[in-house]
Amino acid sequence: MRLTVKHFGYDGKDIYKLTYFRHGNSSSGGFIRNDDEQSDKASSNLYRAKGMIREYALCNPWEWFVTLTLDEKLQDRYNLSGYIHDLGNWIGNYNRKYGVKLKYLLIPEQHKNGAWHMHGLFHDVAPGSIVRNEHGYYDIPYYRNRFGYISLSSIRDGLKTATYITKYVTKSTGGGVNKNEHMFYHSAGLEKAYECGEYTVGAIPEGVFTNDYVGIEWLNSEDELFQRLTQI
Numbered sequence: 001m002r003l004t005v006k007h008f009g010y011d012g013k014d015i016y017k018l019t020y021f022r023h024g025n026s027s028s029g030g031f032i033r034n035d036d037e038q039s040d041k042a043s044s045n046l047y048r049a050k051g052m053i054r055e056y057a058l059c060n061p062w063e064w065f066v067t068l069t070l071d072e073k074l075q076d077r078y079n080l081s082g083y084i085h086d087l088g089n090w091i092g093n094y095n096r097k098y099g100v101k102l103k104y105l106l107i108p109e110q111h112k113n114g115a116w117h118m119h120g121l122f123h124d125v126a127p128g129s130i131v132r133n134e135h136g137y138y139d140i141p142y143y144r145n146r147f148g149y150i151s152l153s154s155i156r157d158g159l160k161t162a163t164y165i166t167k168y169v170t171k172s173t174g175g176g177v178n179k180n181e182h183m184f185y186h187s188a189g190l191e192k193a194y195e196c197g198e199y200t201v202g203a204i205p206e207g208v209f210t211n212d213y214v215g216i217e218w219l220n221s222e223d224e225l226f227q228r229l230t231q232i
Helices: 038-059 080-098 158-168 171-176 222-231
Strands: 002-010 013-021 064-068 103-110 116-123 150-154 194-200 214-219
Touching: 002 038, 002 158, 013 222, 038 103, 038 158, 103 158, 116 158, 214 222
Parallel strands: none
Antiparallel strands: 002 013, 002 194, 013 214, 064 116, 064 150, 103 116
């Protein structure tokens, strides 16, 4: 059985992800795919999306958890492609206006009525662009005046935030986006984890989360990693 170890640098800490592949060295990440079974493919895509979101969330110095909504008077709430296009233009204008390079990781979420909004993470937000609204929440008028309500919450625990944000990626997320859209969006140049080892092991240790394809284990220090590798 193949085991890969990835290192996630987070806030000066060392976090390691151990992936035990049940089905060999598949280039698809250890998944056995059956093209006649769309549910398998959907599950695979969902799993990869969650993994990449967590990776970006753990490897970058995010400052704000954000919720972006759309006012129907300002933007078509049901057209995700149009919103993504306009939001990209808005980010470019925001960077030029405030002299920053806003970094983002955003996940679209669909209401039951089909309308869209987003949850995600921001870094390098211009301090002068943030205000407290009448309800005591932080927002960015430059966004609110273009699209609708926005809220920002300061991130206190990046590890918990990285875990929490993946809950917004669900089967309904994948079912709601079109083939030219994505389960999540991120700015260019984000840091990623790096693979720091590959091993052959006999079995997945007890207590490790598993599904039909892989076992996943998270360790919080180099000492924990060393102990695990000496056990297997």
